[in-house]
Amino acid sequence: MKNQFLVCLLLFSIFGYSQKKTLQTKFISEKIEINGKLDEGIWQSAAVASDFVMFEPDNGKPIPENRKTEIRVLYDNDAIYIGAILNDENPEKILKEVTQRDDFGTADLFGVFINGFNDGQQDFQFFVNAADGQADCITTDANGEDYSWDAVWTSKAVITEKGWTVEMRIPYAALRFSAENKQTWGLNFFREIRRDRFKYSWNFIDSKLGTFTQQSGILEGIENIKPPIRLFLLPYSSFYINANAKQKTFGTLKGGLDLKYGINDAFTLDMILVPDFGQTKFDDQILNLGPFEQQFNENRPFFTEGTDLFSKGNLVYSRRIGGNPSNYPSVAANEEIIDNPAGVNLINALKISGRTKDGLGVGVLNAVTEKTVAIIRNTSTQEVRQEVVEPLANYNVLVLDQRFRKNSSIALINTNVTRNGSFRDANVTALAWDLNTKKNTYNLAGDFKYSVVNNLEDKKGINSQLNFSETNGKFRYGVGADITTKDFDNNDLGINFETNYYSFYGNTSYRILNPTKYFNNFNTRINAYSQFQKETGKIQSSNINAEINIKNKKNHFLGIGFDANPMETYDYYEPRTAGRFIILPTRIRGALSLSTNYNNRFALDFNPSYTAFNEAGRNSYAFSVGPRYRFSDKIGLNYNFSFSRQNNNKGFMDSVDDDLSASTPNSLLFANRNVITYSNSLSGKYAINSQMTFNISLRHYWSYAENKNTLALQENGRLTDFTGYDINKNSSFYSWNADVSYNWWFAPGSQVSILYRNNAGAFERNINKDFRDNVTNLLNNDALSHVFSISVRYFIDYNQVKNKF
Template identity: 75%
Template sequence: MRKLLLIITLLFSLLGYSQKKILQTKFITENITIDGKLDENVWKSVPVAKDFIMFEPDNGKPIAENKKTEIKVLYDNDAIYVAALMYDNEPNKILKEISQRDNFGASDIFGVFVNGYNDGQQDFRFIVSASDGQADCIGTDTNGEDYSWDAVWKSKAVITDFGWVVEMRIPYAALRFSGEKKQTWGLNFFREIKRDKQKYSWNFIDSKIGTFTQQTGVLEGIENIKTPTRLFLLPYSSFYVNANAQQKTTGTLKGGLDIKYGINDAFTLDAILIPDFGQTKYDDQILNLGPFEQQFNENRPFFTEGTDLFSKGNLLYSRRIGGRPSNYPTIASNEKIIDNPSSINLINALKVSGRTKNGLGIGILNAVTEKTYATIQNNETNEKRKELVEPLTNYNVLVLDQRFRKNSSVSFINTNVTRNGSFRDANVSALVWDLNTKKNTYNLSGNFKYSIINDTEDKKGTFTSLNFGETSGKYRYSLGTEIVSKNFDSNDLGINFETNYYAIYGNTNYRILNPTKYFNTFIANFNMYTQFQKETGKIQGNNINVNINSNNKQNHYFGLGINANPIESYDYYESRTENRPLIFPKRMGGWFYFSSNYNNKFAIDFNPSFAILSEPGRNSYGFLLGPRYRFNDKFALNYSFNFFRQNNNKGYIDSINDDLNSATPNTIIFANRNVITYSNTLTGKYSINSKMTFNLSLRQYWSFAENKNFLSLEQNGRLKDYTNFTENRNSSFYSWNADLSYSWWFAPGSEVSILYRNNAANFQREIDKDFGRNVTTLLTNDQLKHVFSISIRYFIDYNAVKNKF
């Protein structure tokens, strides 16, 4: 009888979890002070959201009574207000590491997830830590959480004798919703108890279903709100001091303005006038020996904030805007290049984005870069001339994204690059679909892309992909294919390396949905991928991969994997010559990683890997070792050492045209070489409080390729000894970057930032294997650059100014 009652109780509990919870809110006219005290009487008259349910690790388990969580929501014409009480029977054990914005470290957190359209597609997430820190992001099931998006809102967290309390004010300007008189929003609340590594939500998130944003509750009661004009100005001023041994110290004063304007409740205009990206994070440059360019992360705030719409179709690589010139200067035999800019100045940029009440998302991004010249000098007369390497250029992106049935979408994307004059123009369009069954058990996704290049020779190309998969339950799988034509080219505003192929791939995996005796999480994957050269049908790539990722009851993470290229393949890119493939040998490799619980003061990451190829003596191995130590809630240091070695690596060196009447090189020269890479990084932070933080970031990198002998590429794709090449083509690249910064958020949305940076880089053919001398030389040579900068950015709300005057 007791078992029967227990089963009935569980069934009713699960039935309740599967239904959307509803929370009623209430309109207020009195002021609420965001101080974490909750002493306003109006808080006592509003319904409570409670009965949280575990998301991870024991999915579906109700929260313990001594950890219960209670939430209330109020609203007025300007904002919604949230009060959260997080009970904890051991408040002295609440983790509360202080970190900079959007980075929590070891701290309990509480979050409010709002979807103003209640369409299950996108959340605006506002998160507060027990140390009174803030984070905000845009969350989607497709792209995860985008913390580059920043809003201006208020919060206060206070540790109490029964747990901790959060009070929040989220203005409508930070949200997107329709203009309906009666609002119905998707809503969820999230709590993580860090010391237990347990995550809870108000509305149950069933891990058997491969979606997060579609399992929210509902907020009702917001009616007839009179939202204010959304106009925000962010003026800034920056001062830079630059110095190095080769030139005198110079000072530069800059100023500019960012504008954010709410066209209506759903659409926002963002614009930058006289942009300044001088304090963005440095790029982690490497010794790039491959046929493709190195891809860098985007660190400029304008191009990272709220760009979910613009990532549709993977056609935008925003580093193209203001990147290297698209043309290289032509010089005579008696000339030399004395100045060729590595980047192009951005004149201005704007973006408009939002979504209608019917689920149509519209995004427009436009940017203009200035004319850029290289300086060339005549070796005989010393006369200098200018050559245009990048004309005035307009970059434009248009996105139309229609959502329907709360879990599916179809998108149209167009990117266009127009260069003034007779320079190359480019246009790429794409149709992208992401379709899910009503219960989110199966997914059909894919795209069709079409590129047009207008140059000396016009080219048109296509890229098509289709993927089907089961997305729920313990066992899941997916199958897919893609076809790319020879002339597909999205590289003027996107990034795409390989073309002229078709591929088939598949995946199957198993996961536990609830903890077992030994594991909190456990996922095993089996992947297969095969790529064929489109014209010849030869195998261009093949891989089989098996991997396991898990964390145990002590919340240590570990995983391992084995990957293999079981047959030889044809590499059509390494030779840098059309229709001259290199046969790549069979390969077997593996890796392992261990990451101890970051809640502990001392934690460590360890990740060794190896690979063995089917050529005598050709192999690779390496490891990453990363200890970290948290001295207290304010001070922490993380160190990482990375070593990687490739023995008897085969790589392109040069091409020789023996026949002067032929445009195709006759002899393609490769090197048999050892490639060794070392890198050391150190990051640290000291947080005075949740608004003031000192940050340290150091990176030392050294990689060299030492050639042992030279080889020539035969027509059949094999390599043979080549003794007629005697040039020194060794490569050694080393770099140093150091940033020490101070950040103070002195008012909502307003920041003072002070940065000292020094950096240097050097490439040479001679290899000095004295590690210490290499580092010392780099830090003492004439290439070392020093930059000191102060930047002040102030947030102005038009409504606040209007009310004052």
Template identity: 70%
Template sequence: MKFFLLSYGLLFSFLGFSQKKTLETKFITNPITIDGKIDENSWEQVAAATDFLMFQPDNGKPVLPERRTEVKVLYDNTAIYIAAKMYDNEPNKILREISKRDDFGTADFFGIFVNGYNDGQQNFQFFVNAADGQADCLATDSNGEDYSWDAVWDSKAVITDFGWVVEMRIPYAALRFSPEKVQTWGVNFFREIRRDRQKYSWNFIDSKLGTFTQQNGILTGIANIETPTRLFLLPYSSFYLNANDQQKTKGTLKGGLDLKYGINDAFTLDAILIPDFGQTKYDDVILNLGPFEQQFNENRPFFTEGTDLFSKGNLLYSRRIGSVTNSPKKNENEIITDNPSSVNLINALKVSGRTKSGLGIGVLNAVTEKTTATIANTVSGDSRKEVLEPLANYNVLVLDQRFRRNSSIAFVNTNVTRNGSFRDGNVSALVWDLNTKANTYNLSGDFKYSYVNEDKIKTGIATQLNFAETSGNYRYSLGADMYTKDFDNNDLGINFETNYYSFYGNANYRILNPTKRFNGFRVNYNNFIQFNKETGQVQGSNININTNIETLKNNSYGFGINFNPFERYDYYEPRQAGRFVITPTSYSFWAYYSRNYNYKFAFDINPEYSRADEPGRDFIGITLSPRYRFNDKLAMVYEFSYSRRNNNKGRIAVLENVFDAMGNNTILFANRNVVTYAHIISGKYSINSQMNFNLSIRQYWSYAENKNILSLTDKGRLVDYLGYNENNNSSFYTWNMDLSYSWWFAPGSQVSFLYRNSSATFENVINKNYKDNINALLTNEKLQHTLSVSVRYFIDYNEIKNQIVKS
């Protein structure tokens, strides 16, 4: 009997692997109520998708009958409807932690993946967890899953005596598809049984292949749909109350409008008028001692949602839009009385979509207002304005042609035009991502050209080429890139290093199915070397070996070691053209352990250590993060990190009137110890899947204590320097706290309350008493308090039209 079942399972698996499954849907005229009951007669008239196969950990294993899944699909002229029954022989063990939107929590979940073009390039993915929470994302093989994209759709999850049930309504406005009368969509259904960390899909997803979106099944039966006008309005109103000890309490009322319009079934216009980003997450600012700016995450929804097309070529760093790039210049007896840290966005729009032939078109445009600083003369009392940022227009154009279901070639252009004599920038790129028909090998790369008009015209190029084997247990990749000295995409992108060429490679081995000891195992070897383009000197090098392991109990751990086998010529830290500092060879190692988050108590730990070939120059660091889930509503996470860099070398000053033997300005470095502490507390209390309280606290302190001063020789070496007595120590500490309440009172409509306080201080005097630093932050006269409330309401033009017709 066991032999028969095994043979049947292997045969069934082979049949499932060898061809795409097909599911037929049917048109309905009677309404479907999204209540999780699945009791309408229409559901009895359509076939079900069954016979799911495991994706992880035991890839290809058929689902047990007592844990089977059955899914049905219906459609009308407005939406598709999904009904899913998830059977479970132990329904009382179904995990169902309540969490906010786009957070699965510790819960079972069900999902549907839809590709309206059936071209294997992009999935629209919609998930519902067992606690009735929603998540959605856009997924591509090149960029992974983008959960910043949000759609408006309905769902209901209900726990039953046989398992649990999900009912969904996904309007066509949340999808993209061709205008054909007869539609053929790519579709797949996904389920995770969280307590066992088992993931299943309807159409088999072969983990040996380096692709996810190209392994959908087929949905047929959609024909002659008459999609309604896709016009959605999202008006909002916000009120802010700001206060600190230096100014009176000030209230500000704002209002604006977001708009979404379906130009046709494939293309959508998104626009924001009078935007408001006052409730976006704060930035995790650090003490930045290096030559490059700190790169921040984009937290503004408009610039994170549905931007997969605009990420082509990695030319868009949307935080440039609304940032200040110039500093005010003071004369003698002048002080700066008003120095804005950001620029107001006047409006912005996006148009994106894809034609039947696979041509993706994306246009993003934003306009920012003229922004000035105020400078006062302390003697005369007069004040003047200085322009920090002029009126500016930011534009991105993307043309992305897909072909053969798994490959694409794209043209990308970014342009920034500033009013008046300020700098303008333009960058163009050709980007390719080519895969063999069997998805076993990949050839990708790009060619970029930049044009900057400032004091003079500057042009540059950058290019990269990568080849990889993308299937099987053993995989490898090889690549090279090159950046000329004058390549500059920093008007709308971000790039730190130029004037180099580099080579890199990777080889790795992974298991695709569990063994007697592991659910997952992977070992990697990475090699990298970079040369200065003009001198040929080594700018960077690294040899890395690391291992990542997942145990049968779904705990994870890993470790790795790095070698920098060559002295490196750092052309960036001196911050002066043609100068460099030589950094020694070094090695480092790290490890981590992560306990399965299914447990109420879990934790992560990550120690690090590195040492350079120089007396006393080393680094030690550790991150520890325990978490506790009190119940399905309440959970807390604490993270502590500590690091110490001993005998770190960094530039602190340039003596413009003191020259070395070669006639260069003397560049001073400090031999310093850099110590950093950070505490982060995050917590949530969920009343239900639509009502959530969230807490986020971050306290950060970092200081750099100079031990002795060094000067940089023309040979790139550092030697002792006497006679410099200025205090170039650094101490930066900051505090942020957000306490918020969010209520999704209707699909797409939300009211949110936020209390925020924040403070930051930079000093040259280091006080090593931790308690004093905390007190200084919380009693600082600059401690800013903000209380805000925001209401956003989703309006569907068709609902208004239907109400008018009925009345």
């Protein structure tokens, strides 16, 4: 009888968790002051959302009574209000690090997730931490959390004798919902007790399922509200002072306007007029010895905010827009380049994006860049001429993404680059699919891409991939394959390194869904990948890797990784010549990743690795160490040092003609080299409060490749000794970047930013191995530039202006 009772209780619990909770809200006409006190009487008459359930680590465990959480929701004609009472048995232990916006820090957290269409497709998430900081994001199951999206809303968090409380006012302009008289919204609440790393939700989120947004509860009771006119203006003014050793100090004043307009309840237009990206984060440049360009992160807000639709098919690399010119100037023997711009100016850009109630997502991105010229001088006559390295160009992206059954989608994507005049144009079209079973247990994903490039010679190619995986439970697996033809090229608006191959891959994984006696989290994964050159069938890549990730009961993390290339492979990219290849030896690599609990004032990250090659003297190693210290809730510093050494690395160096070596005509020369890399970075912050912070970010990087001897690549892919080549092809690249900034959110959506930046970089063939001299020479380099800038951006909401007048 007892066993039967337990079985019934278990079934009831499972059935209860599978049901969506419902909360009734209430209309108000009185004003609520957002002070975190919940002292208006109307709060007490609102229905209460409680009985939170743990999301992780012990999925499904009810929240204890001494941490009881009660949430109330009210609404009026302009906004929705959330009041949260978050009890804690030890209020003095509540973590409350003060951070800048969208940075949770080491602090307790409360969040509300809203889906105005209740379609399980997209959540608008709003977070407040115990230090009164804000964060917000758009979340989809396909793309995860996008914190580059920012809304304008108000909140206040207060520590009390029984825990802490939160009040939030989220205007309807920050949400998306239909114009129906009776609204039914998807709703969930989230709470993290940081000192324990315990995460709870109001509606149970089953971690066995491969979905997050479809496990929300229901909000009912909102009636007779209208989607507001979503018209936001963000005028700005920026002042820059630039100086370096080669030019006098000069100031520049800029001004412009960003505009955001809600076309209807689903779609939004974003425009930038006279763009200014002078205060974006610097790029972490490296010594790039490989055959492919370095890929950089996108740091410009316009191209990072709300771009989940444009990531479909992985076709858009937005750094192409306003990036390097697409052509290099051609010069005669008696000419020299005086000025060759490193970037192209963006004239304007716009994007339209959104999703209808029926699940159709539409995204349009368009940008125009200006004509850019290089200045070339004749060294004999001193005459100066101009050469166009990038004409006036238009970049366009169109995405149509139809979601169905709340968890699947099929998308059509097109990217197009049209350049004025007789310059290269490009077009890529793709069909992408992400199909899940009704219970989110299996997934079938893939795409088919077709590229056309119009240049001196038209080029057409395809790329396609297909992947099947199990996405439910403790044990999961996946298998897949992809193919890319020789002429596939999406690099005008995307980025793609390898072509002319086909590959097969598979993986399997195991994870615990609830803590054990020793672990809060444990997962392990094995991957296998093989790539073959499409025309010859030679194996280009053969890799097996395994990893184990552990988080113990004290929330310290340990990762163990193993990586092996068990057979020789044929690299068709490093020789930089069509049809040629170099044979790479087998290798084994091992790595550790240790990260202590960031809740502690002092924490440490340590990541060593070692690679053993089946080639004498070629073994390499690397490590990074990153101590961090939180002096107080307002002051913190993070330092990271990394070092790597590659011994007897073999890399392309040069190609020579017949006259240099009659025995090896048209030789491809490789360097046998040691590659040493140092990197130091320091970041820190002083937060006066959640609206006002000082930040510092420093990075010094130095990497050099010292050639020991020269090798010639044979037709069979092997290397032999080569004599008679005496050109210095050593490489040494070092750079320095320093940013010191002050940010003040002086009003909702409005910000003052003050930035001082200095940076320098140099590439040399002669290597000075004295580290101190290198740093000193870099900082005394004539190329060291200084920039001081002040930027003021003011947020204007049409609805607020309308109400005032």
